[in-house]
Amino acid sequence: MTAGVMIVAGALAGVGGAALGALLPQRLRVAGAASLIWVACALEAVAAIQVLATRQPVILHSAQLLPMTGVDIVLSPFGALFVLLVALVAAPASLHAVGYARHGLDTRTAAAALPLFVTSMLLVPQAGSVATFMVLWELMALFSLMLVLVDHARSEAARSAGAWYATLTHAGAAFILVAFLMLAAGSSGQTFAAVAHHASRLGPVVRGSAFVVALVGFGSKAGMVPFHVWLPKAHPEAPGPVSALMSGAMVALGVYGIVLMGYVLLGGGPGWWWLLALALGAVSALYGALHAASSTDLKRLLAYSTTDNVGLSIMALGVSGYLAATQHRLLAALALVAALVLLINHAAFKGALFLSAGSVQHATGTRDLDQLGGLLRRMPQSGAMFLIAAAATSALPPLNGFIGEWLLFQSLLHGSGAGSTAGDVAIPLAVSAMALTAGLTVVAFVKAAGVGFLGRPRSAAAEQAVEVAWSMRLGVGVLVGACVVLGVVPGAMLPAVEAAAQSALHGMPAAQLSSGLDLQLAGVRGALAPAEVAVALVVAFLAVAGLRRALARRPAPRLTEAWGCGRELQTARMQYTAASFAEPVQRVFDDVLRPVHDLDLSHPAESRYFIESATYHSTVGDVVERGLYVPVIRALRHWGRIARGLQPGSVHRYLGYGFGALVVILIAVAVLG
Amino acid sequence: MLTLLLAIPALCAVVYAVVPWRRALGWLGTAAAAAVLVLGVVVSVGAVNRPAVTGLSGVLRADALSAFMVVVIGVIAVLATWQSVRYLDHEIARGASTRRHASVYGLLVQGFLATMLLAVLAANLGVLWIAVEATTVVTTFLVGHRRTRTALEASWKYIVICSVGIALAFLGTVLVYLAALHSGVHGQNPLNWTTLVQESHRLNPGVMRLAFSLLVLGYGTKVGLAPMHSWLPDAHSQAPAPVSALMSGVLLSVAFYAVLRFKVIADGALGPDFARTLLVVVGLLSLVVAASLLLTQHDYKRMLAYSSMEHMGLIALGAAAGTPLAIAAVLLHILGHGLAKGVLFLASGEVLLTEGTSEIDRVPALLSRRPVLGGIFGFGLLALLGFPPFSLFVTELNMARAEFQVGLGWAAALSILCMAVIFAALVSHGRRLLLGRGEKEQRQSTARLVAIPLIGGLAGCVFIGISAWPLATLLSAAARIVAL
Amino acid sequence: MNASLLAGEALAAVVQVVALALGAPVLLGLMRKVRAHFEGRVGQPVVQPLRDLRKLFRKERMRPDQATWIFPAAPVVLVATVAVAGAISPLVTTRPALGGSADLFALVYLLLIGSTVLALAGMDSGTAFGGMGASRAVTIGALAEPALLVTILALSFGAHSSNLPAIVQATVLHPEILATPQRLFSLGALVVVVVAESGRLPVDNPATHLELTMIHEAMILEYAGPDLALVTVGEAMRLALLLGILVNVVAPWGVGAADSLPAIALGVVALAVKVTAAGVALAVFEVFTAKMRLFRLPELLAGAFMLGVLAVVSGLVVR
Amino acid sequence: MTGSFYASALEIAVSVVLLAAMVTLWRRSVRAIVRSLAVQGFGLATVAAVLGFHLGDPGLLVVAALVLGAKAVVIPYLLTRLVRVDPGSRETQPLVNVPASLVAAGALTFLAFAATRSVTAVVPSIAGRLIPVGLASMLVGFFAMFTRRKAVSQIVGLLLVDNGVALVAFLATSGVPLLVELGASLDVVLAVVVLQVLAVQLRTRLGAFDLDQLTELHD
Incomplete structure (x- = not known):
């Protein structure tokens, strides 16, 4: 089978999956859909690997499909990497979905939408023309929207999230379309090849504005601040596997779009474009990390952490473009590799985390951290996998998150002092933003793991939780395995990433990073041997554990009531809650988070000097939402109410409009002659 | 034949x-x-x-x-x-x-x-005028068929406003005739479209400017283009659903067809810029008005009516671009919009029959209570919002492309902005109408006889959005006729 | 690479780890002694921490009934990560065995593993104090991170690499860069960060007995016996390691190549002297400082961050 | 028909059309307004007849007869029946008062002249000179439509617009082709019939012909 045939067959398998999802009896729907999702993922992934290996793009065209433009599929090595990324998340997520099915995924609509969502994501990076890209992009939005709304009958939050998501994703698509059309306006066709050819001859104003417009559009899909507000609403409301797909794969396609625009179509640009991206990425990373650190809803925390991680990737991309603009071509390739590695890693660990959160929700019925606790004892495997994935997200070596951050740091290190003053100022700031982000991420995930999985259960639901079905555990396990493997032997993914980066940066030298198991930066001094570190850690761990065993009088510890400074009875209510855990961070960043505190004191009737009960509530809203979106919505509503006066029901008024228009036309004609 | x-x-x-x-x-x-x-x-x-x-x-x-x-x-x-x-x-x-x-x-x-x-x-363009005027006369009673007070009110507004508009169109037609007579077009019938197109370069530009402006304003009334659109929400919301479907789905487009025919003549006489400017102005104005009035809409039939106005505005912008691509997109958009809007009006009629009100807030959670009907309404709405695979996506995309190609990028961008506002408004209304929890005992099924044509209509809309091969040659032939 | 060199490097790494493990408790004892001296007490013998450890190892292991495997694993992970960090850092030699496999950045994250796992263990105990300590500890860690990484960036400039041996070697080869403002600023930032990371005054009071003011101690409140011993060793090693890196960045003399036993021995002696000096200085400083309020810590760490940024900027100017 | 007689006959007939239009703005009694519409229809028929005689076009004479029948007899008759349902109905409070309306009508006439300069330039005949009057009559009718409250007044306004367009058609092109003219007249008559039926129904529902009450449908 040639790659072209596989691409088409994969797409057809996805559509077939939708058919199975719609037609099979309820019990089998999700499993049927999932099985064809695997087929689709496998076919597309094999095609992608073939392209990455041969570095020859696959080009397909059909004039019959898609009126007036036809469909253009171009699978370049760069797109192939994203196909692999989507497949990496989609296959385990659909496995997880089989177990998760009872939670609303087994309706006809959802079971049909899931394979279509995956298929559209698999095809987006293969789109070879403006029309094809926009169709697939919007299909991806549509099917994910349907999946976000799965729970609409029960949850007002899901309805609201759906509305926000639909509106913002559409606005984003509108920006993207305008950006593409600005470039395509005078070109001979609407294929990306033609557009890229034409774009090189456009003036700097058009190119710059197209890039900025595209950055906004793709940034909103990538969850870039301040266009992220849909993300912390939609990701939590979607079913677990869907959030994993959205966060792990779909969001990465936003970054794909920025690279597509900046590198593939425009062929790079001046430094300010990229410093803008760097700044937005840094702001996103910080903002996301800060909100993740102060969230008390497990999936909302993960959603904000997505904004954080994608922000890091956009930072790396910004550095890459900036270095390319200052003629540091090898380093530019290195930074692009860093951006892509960050995305792949994010797909693995955030996919695993969202799937785990889905398992938790499946087992306990809640995502509120303050209702969880003690899950590691009750769901040992799921819990352990969550811990590993959380460690990977916190960039702890030797897991994959660390590799990405290391590459990002190296890019920033070697990018500082690249020549322009703006860059020299920006990059140290970016490093500190990245560092603070890293610290806050640790806070967020220690909180998530500590409050959610350790200690005593905080509710009956958590008390009674049991381990989830094997399919769900296996789904998470695959991704957690990927976190470990990619962390210990990053060399496994690097050839593919380098091929992809080189195809995006056509004409630039390849950043040869890998030599066997180590990372050796070409052209600069920098090396890391994660495998060695991993082995050293394991050896050290075994040695210390052995030492303890040898020295201790009795190897197994005695189980006792916790001491707690001498308190007799330890209850779950005495533990630190998620909110109290986040309180110090929240207080430090009061100005950014602007939490709303509510303290209700009730006094006994006899005296106001005693307090009968006290409830304290603190909520952290999204400042950007409150400051940027809500006023716009309010203004539009206001205008809508005013505009109703345009249509008061009076036939005289209506005729008056026409008369006015006629008079204007006559005057215009009189003046023009 | x-x-x-x-x-x-x-x-x-x-x-x-x-x-x-x-x-x-x-x-x-x-x-x-x-x-x-x-x-x-x-x-x-x-x-x-x-x-x-x-x-x-x-x-x-x-x-x-x-x-x-x-x-x-x-x-x-x-x-x-x-x-x-x-x-x-x-x-x-x-x-x-x-x-x-x-x-x-x-x-x-x-x-x-x-x-x-x-x-x-x-x-003959005169006959065209007679036919369009006759549609007004015929449909007035259809609009008022339910004979309620509001239906009468709507039909009064409809016939009065449309008659004035169409009278302006008649004046425009007369002026075109005059221009033809006085430029030496004496063929068999100077109001014949083919004759006029052939001789269009000889028509007096001064007269043609006035004539075409009047024609756009006049036929624009029936198209539902601002500022003579005001009858549209009333008539569409009061007419029986099948009539609304016909009016919104085809009548508006038939009136626009007249504008297209005259545009060819005007382009010949005046060059493309005059018609383009005029159509861009009315198109954008219609979009702005539709967007403004959709924001706080509370009646789902009026909502659909304003959405028709939006789509007519888009079509006007597409026609303003006027390239073969734009015209092909405009025509396919007419078909796609007709299907989607027809299905939606018919579905809304079914909702009105069973729920007894056209207030959005009094018909909540349609999807839970009436899954099939709610589903049809929901998918229809998605089609109107311009989601693929419905054909409106492709046509909107290609109209925008064509507009960018002829230097109307700013207008396309503005129209996309208006569409985004409309999108937000429709999403918020659709959410109130469709989503939410319905009482279990209220769950009703929808008659298969009702559902089949509606689903068929949506499927048709999807089909021409994915592959319009049966129409491709027809579309390009049609586009060649009126394109620049 | 020839076999003897490899053996030498491996030996150096082992020596570094062992020196850390044995020297750290002694350093702790020394600092207490200095403090006692300034407070007019006689104080414990310098080797008292070692005796305490021996005693603790003989005691029974305990584990709260709610806790999971995290709780007993955490002390081991802490010690293991500090040990690995010790093995790859240029303490007695510029070329430790795994020196090429990790850089300063990796070192920071290795140390982060230990503190993270310890925080988790604090929460695992299911008590109020565990959560409190964990929350405070990770918050401080998060705030110290920017200052730390910016400082690393500044230090990496001179060597064009973030590889720690490379940085130390660059200083050995070009001692004149020590006098640059860049190095001075980085040094200031590094000192604050080391104090914060190792939980010393004014950030945290390791000798406190008041639960509500505890940070680190609150987190490990439930540990007893050998586990507590490991936590204590681990923390002491971390302090010693951070001080060791600090002194080697400031004064890299005596750090030799790993090719001969005498060189290693010289390195150990030099390290001991320098770290002792640094430890004494820190202890003296602690005598005259009070613990800061938790919510004034950001000011301190922001100050360190500013120093780090200044270091970077001056590095760019000089270049 | 001699040239001068043709010219003055045409001018008088055209003036009658415009004057009749103005009168509808001036009078308050609905009955009078309908009467002036009939007068205008007569004027219009006269214009067609004069042109027909002048050009020797028998088709135009047929049209003149047709116009006379439809616009001076049938339509006014239909409207009178409508008025009879509600006798004594007066346009007591137009949205724009009578003096202002008349001033506006004057201004509209100027506008009509200004806007049709290009048209009159193309048709350099006596009839061509008078084209602006048709447009003015149309504008006055349109003006009446959105300033007068009674249903009948609005119908009359619509017919004024129609007559104005017809006048332009006669003057500019000696009438559009017969087929079109027939169809157009039929449409107009039908429209008036529809309007009359609607007005009666409205009257039974609302109890009056006041159009201000038609504001139930709004946003």
């Missing part, structure tokens, strides 16, 4: 006038519509390769553009007449309508079809 095309609905109308109403007679209208559709396809096949087919001693003329419009009329008419049967059954059952009224309804709907067919088949 063209005469036969007109004769079918006319004969059918006669049958309704003569034979007393019985239920089976309702399906006659559907059969007539289906026959129109079939003949439309036959004419289309013929018109693709030849410049034009004529009939009735030269009064009728069908080129690819006319043939395409006949197909559009036929498709929506099949849907609308199919649902008419149920509408009449229901009205008679609840005593709101008598058998005699049902006959009148059938007669008028067929008359409506006949006048629209005449409009798109007329060789």
Whole structure:
């Protein structure tokens, strides 16, 4: 089978999956859909690997499909990497979905939408023309929207999230379309090849504005601040596997779009474009990390952490473009590799985390951290996998998150002092933003793991939780395995990433990073041997554990009531809650988070000097939402109410409009002659 | 053949006038519509390769553009007449309508079809005008068919505003005639479109400027373009659902067809910029008005009406670009919009029948309570919002592309902005209407007979969005006729 | 690479780890002694921490009934990560065995593993104090991170690499860069960060007995016996390691190549002297400082961050 | 027909059309307004007849007869029946008062002259000179439509617009082709019939012909 045939067959398998999802009896729907999702993922992934290996793009065209433009599929090595990324998340997520099915995924609509969502994501990076890209992009939005709304009958939050998501994703698509059309306006066709050819001859104003417009559009899909507000609403409301797909794969396609625009179509640009991206990425990373650190809803925390991680990737991309603009071509390739590695890693660990959160929700019925606790004892495997994935997200070596951050740091290190003053100022700031982000991420995930999985259960639901079905555990396990493997032997993914980066940066030298198991930066001094570190850690761990065993009088510890400074009875209510855990961070960043505190004191009737009960509530809203979106919505509503006066029901008024228009036309004609 | 095309609905109308109403007679209208559709396809096949087919001693003329419009009329008419049967059954059952009224309804709907067919088949621009004016006369009673106070109010506004508009269009037609007479066009009939197009470069530009402005304003009234759009939400919300579907789905487009025909002449006489400016202005104005009034809309039928206005504004912008690509997109958009809006109006009629109100807030959680109907409404809304795979996405994309290509990028960007606002508004209304928890015992199923054509309509809209191969040659032939 | 060199490097790494493990408790004892001296007490013997450890190892292991495997694993992980960090850092030699496999950045994250796992263990105990300590500890860690990484960036400039041996070697080869403002600023930032990371005054009071003011101690409140011993060793090693890196960045003399036993021995002696000096200085400083309020810590760490940024900027100017 | 007689006859007939339009703005009694519409229809028929005689075009004479029948007799008759349903109905409070309306009508006439300069330039005949009057009459009718409250007044306004357009058609092109003219007249008559039916229904529902009450449908 040639790659072209596989691409088409994969797409057809996805559509077939939708058919199975719609037609099979309820019990089998999700499993049927999932099985064809695997087929689709496998076919597309094999095609992608073939392209990455041969570095020859696959080009397909059909004039019959898609009126007036036809469909253009171009699978370049760069797109192939994203196909692999989507497949990496989609296959385990659909496995997880089989177990998760009872939670609303087994309706006809959802079971049909899931394979279509995956298929559209698999095809987006293969789109070879403006029309094809926009169709697939919007299909991806549509099917994910349907999946976000799965729970609409029960949850007002899901309805609201759906509305926000639909509106913002559409606005984003509108920006993207305008950006593409600005470039395509005078070109001979609407294929990306033609557009890229034409774009090189456009003036700097058009190119710059197209890039900025595209950055906004793709940034909103990538969850870039301040266009992220849909993300912390939609990701939590979607079913677990869907959030994993959205966060792990779909969001990465936003970054794909920025690279597509900046590198593939425009062929790079001046430094300010990229410093803008760097700044937005840094702001996103910080903002996301800060909100993740102060969230008390497990999936909302993960959603904000997505904004954080994608922000890091956009930072790396910004550095890459900036270095390319200052003629540091090898380093530019290195930074692009860093951006892509960050995305792949994010797909693995955030996919695993969202799937785990889905398992938790499946087992306990809640995502509120303050209702969880003690899950590691009750769901040992799921819990352990969550811990590993959380460690990977916190960039702890030797897991994959660390590799990405290391590459990002190296890019920033070697990018500082690249020549322009703006860059020299920006990059140290970016490093500190990245560092603070890293610290806050640790806070967020220690909180998530500590409050959610350790200690005593905080509710009956958590008390009674049991381990989830094997399919769900296996789904998470695959991704957690990927976190470990990619962390210990990053060399496994690097050839593919380098091929992809080189195809995006056509004409630039390849950043040869890998030599066997180590990372050796070409052209600069920098090396890391994660495998060695991993082995050293394991050896050290075994040695210390052995030492303890040898020295201790009795190897197994005695189980006792916790001491707690001498308190007799330890209850779950005495533990630190998620909110109290986040309180110090929240207080430090009061100005950014602007939490709303509510303290209700009730006094006994006899005296106001005693307090009968006290409830304290603190909520952290999204400042950007409150400051940027809500006023716009309010203004539009206001205008809508005013505009109703345009249509008061009076036939005289209506005729008056026409008369006015006629008079204007006559005057215009009189003046023009 | 063209005469036969007109004769079918006319004969059918006669049958309704003569034979007393019985239920089976309702399906006659559907059969007539289906026959129109079939003949439309036959004419289309013929018109693709030849410049034009004529009939009735030269009064009728069908080129690819006319043939395409006949197909559009036929498709929506099949849907609308199919649902008419149920509408009449229901009205008679609840005593709101008598058998005699049902006959009148059938007669008028067929008359409506006949006048629209005449409009798109007329060789003579005067006849075109007569046919468009006749649609107003015929549909007034259809708008007021429910004979409620509000229905009467709507029909009054409809006929008064449209008559004025159409009178302006007549003045415009007269001025074109004058320009033709005084530039030495003396052919067989100076109001014949083909003659005028051939001689358009010789027409007096001063007269043509005034004439075309009046024509855009006049026919624009019937298209529902601002500022003469005001009748539209009232009439569409008060008319019986099948009539709303026909009006919104095809009548507006038929009126726009007239604008397109005149645009070719104006372009010949004045160059492309004049018509372009005018259409961009009215198109954008319509979009802004539609967006503004959709923001706080509380009635789902009015919501659909304003959405029609939005789409007509988009079509006007597409026509302003005027390249073959733009015109092909405009025409496909007309078909796609007709299907989607027709389905939506019919579905909203079904909602109104069962829920008894057209207030959005009093019909919550439709998806949970009436999954099939809610699903149809939801998918229809997605189609209107321009999501793929519905054809409106492709056509909007290509219209925008064409606008960017001719330097109207700013207008396209503004229209995209308005569409984003409209999107937000429709999403918020659709959310209130469709989503949420419904009481279990309220769960109702939808009659299969009702659902089938609606699902079919949506499927058609998807089909032409994915692959318009049966239409591709027809579209490009039609686009060549009126494109720059 | 020839076998003897490899053996030498491996030996150096082992020596570094062992020196850390044995020297750290002694350093702790020394600092207490200095403090006692300034407070007019006699104080414990310098080797008292070692005796305490021996005693603790003989005691029974305990584990709260709610806790999971995290709780007993955490002390081991802490010690293991500090040990690995010790093995790859240029303490007695510029070329430790795994020196090429990790850089300063990796070192920071290795140390982060230990503190993270310890925080988790604090929460695992299911008590109020565990959560409190964990929350405070990770917050401080998060705030110290920017200052730390910016300082690393500044230090990496001179060597064009973030590889720690490379940085130390660059200083050995070009001692004149020590006098640059860049190095001075980085040094200031590094000192604050080391104090914060190792939980010393004014950030945290390791000798406190008041639960509500505890940070680190609150987190490990439930540990007893050998586990507590490991936590204590681990923390002491971390302090010693951070001080060792600090002194080697400031004064890299005596750090030799790993090719001969005498060189290693010289390195150990030099390290011991320098770290002792640094430890004494820190202890003296602690005598005259009070613990800061938790919510004034950001000011301190922001100050360190500013120093780091200044270091970077001056590095760019000099270049 | 001699040239000068043709010219003055045409001018008088055209003036009658415009004057009749103005009168509808001036009078308050609905009955009077309908009467002036009939007068205008007569004027219009006269214009067609004069042109027909002048050009020797029998088709135009047929049209003149047709116009006379439809616009001076049938339509006014239909409207009178409508008025009879509600006798004594007066346009007591137009949205724009009578003096202002008349001033506006004057201004509209100027506008009509200004806007049709290009048209009159193309048609350099006596009839061509008078084209602006048709447009003015149309504008006055349009003005009446959106300033007068009674249903009948609005219908009359619509007919004024129609007559104005017809006048332009006669003057500019000696009438559009017969087929079109027939169709157009039929449409107009039908429209008036529809409007009359609607007005009666409205009257039974609302109890009056006041159009201000038609504001139930709004946003």
